[in-house]
Amino acid sequence: MKKNLVGALALTAVAALALGACSGGGREGASSGASTDTAASGSAPASTTGFPADSTVGVALPWLGTQNWKEAETMFNEQLTAAGFKPLVQSADQKVPQQQQQIEAMIEQGAKVIVVGPIDGTQLGSVLDKAKEAGVAVIGYDRLIENTASVDAVVQFGSVRTGELQGQSLLDGLKAKKGNGPYNIELFGGGPADPNAPNFFKGAMSVLKPKIDDGTLKVVSAQMDFTQAATPDWDNAKAQSRMDSLLSGFYADKKIDGVLSPNDGIARAILTSAEQAGQELPVVTGLDAENESVVSIWQGKQYSTVAKPTQDLVVKTVELIQALQKGEALPEPTERANNGKVDVAVYALDPIVVTKDNVKDVFKDDKARLELLK
Numbered sequence: 001m002k003k004n005l006v007g008a009l010a011l012t013a014v015a016a017l018a019l020g021a022c023s024g025g026g027r028e029g030a031s032s033g034a035s036t037d038t039a040a041s042g043s044a045p046a047s048t049t050g051f052p053a054d055s056t057v058g059v060a061l062p063w064l065g066t067q068n069w070k071e072a073e074t075m076f077n078e079q080l081t082a083a084g085f086k087p088l089v090q091s092a093d094q095k096v097p098q099q100q101q102q103i104e105a106m107i108e109q110g111a112k113v114i115v116v117g118p119i120d121g122t123q124l125g126s127v128l129d130k131a132k133e134a135g136v137a138v139i140g141y142d143r144l145i146e147n148t149a150s151v152d153a154v155v156q157f158g159s160v161r162t163g164e165l166q167g168q169s170l171l172d173g174l175k176a177k178k179g180n181g182p183y184n185i186e187l188f189g190g191g192p193a194d195p196n197a198p199n200f201f202k203g204a205m206s207v208l209k210p211k212i213d214d215g216t217l218k219v220v221s222a223q224m225d226f227t228q229a230a231t232p233d234w235d236n237a238k239a240q241s242r243m244d245s246l247l248s249g250f251y252a253d254k255k256i257d258g259v260l261s262p263n264d265g266i267a268r269a270i271l272t273s274a275e276q277a278g279q280e281l282p283v284v285t286g287l288d289a290e291n292e293s294v295v296s297i298w299q300g301k302q303y304s305t306v307a308k309p310t311q312d313l314v315v316k317t318v319e320l321i322q323a324l325q326k327g328e329a330l331p332e333p334t335e336r337a338n339n340g341k342v343d344v345a346v347y348a349l350d351p352i353v354v355t356k357d358n359v360k361d362v363f364k365d366d367k368a369r370l371e372l373l374k
């Protein structure tokens with residue numbers, strides 16, 4: 001008996017509707033802004049019978065502002081072509097309406113699967129409902145798609161796990177580089193519309209908060225909420241100006257020992273700001289193992305990054321697309337994540353912390369990055 005994930009999710013959606021009906025309108029678990037009108041979502045699941053092997057596959061990326069998305073653009077083009085599909089890969093420069101239009105155009109051009117890295121996890125519900133109605137399968141890539149039943153699967157590196165690794169690495173770095181505490185630190189988060197960003201922060205705070213509470217860590221600015229720490233649009237320049245203000249406002253007569261940074265671009269902006277303020281370089285975390293940060297780590301400037309290889313994500317995504325093409329059931333997901341409307345099947349990969357100590361080992365099979373370590 002063929003029972004694919006799409007069918008299973010349609011069932012989940014029905015169960016969710018039934019539960020909603022029983023709960024007397026209670027909205028427990030739904031994220032803010034979720035529509036109460038769930039009737040249209042998930043009612044038209046993608047075909048279970050497969051589709052032609054040379055079909056168009058759309059890939060809607062949020063922007064190309066960090067190395068991982070540029071890698072994704074190249075790798076999706078190469079790997080979808082190699083698998084016999086016609087790739088239609090686009091990016092939307094952090095502009096939600098542009099991403100919505102790109103997805104609509106992909107539906108019109110007959111894409112059978114659309115892979116989406118959403119700019120704003122909550123803003124694609126109606127265009128993805130259209131995709132579902134047209135029988136298109138939708139796969140979230142690197143980021144969760146929120147508040148809609150019109151999503152079949154998500155492929156990503158565990159986002160809370162990524163944050164835990166960042167938090168732990170900040171603590172380890174402080175111990176290794178800054179003597180005995182207490183340590184003065186500041187906290188940065190990513191773009192608030194990106195569903196990963198609050199999860200990265202949550203994971204990091206699960207490690208850091210107990211150390212703040214016991215006095216080992218001191219957030220001198222007291223800016224500890226995600227909303228205070230977030231960096232709009234993941235914009236490095238905005239992070240740098242926040243860091244400039246923190247240093248001039250709170251550290252004129254103090255040393256800063258460490259900074260939680262959600263990714264590598266922001267890490268380098270923080271380091272530049274600290275350098276310009278005449279501070280000894282703080283321990284700074286990161287994410288993505290971008291080339292410039294791999295070099296910085298090797299030179300002993302940025303303390304760590306977290307690697308989440310784009311190659312692994314793209315390979316996994318193409319695997320799912322091939323299963324859908326053949327009309328096969330998708331493999332059992334690693335976990336299910338509630339997206340505010342349904343529990344989405346998530347294929348979660350494991351991120352890895354990288355410091356100067358293990359960088360050569362982590363990248364022993366990554367020629368391009370290994371080349372940087374000379």
Ligand code: BGC
Nearest residue numbers: 066068143194196234263288
């Ligand atoms: C990705 C990171 C990336 C960030 C900004 C996040 O959703 O997981 O790899 O650095 O977006 O582009």
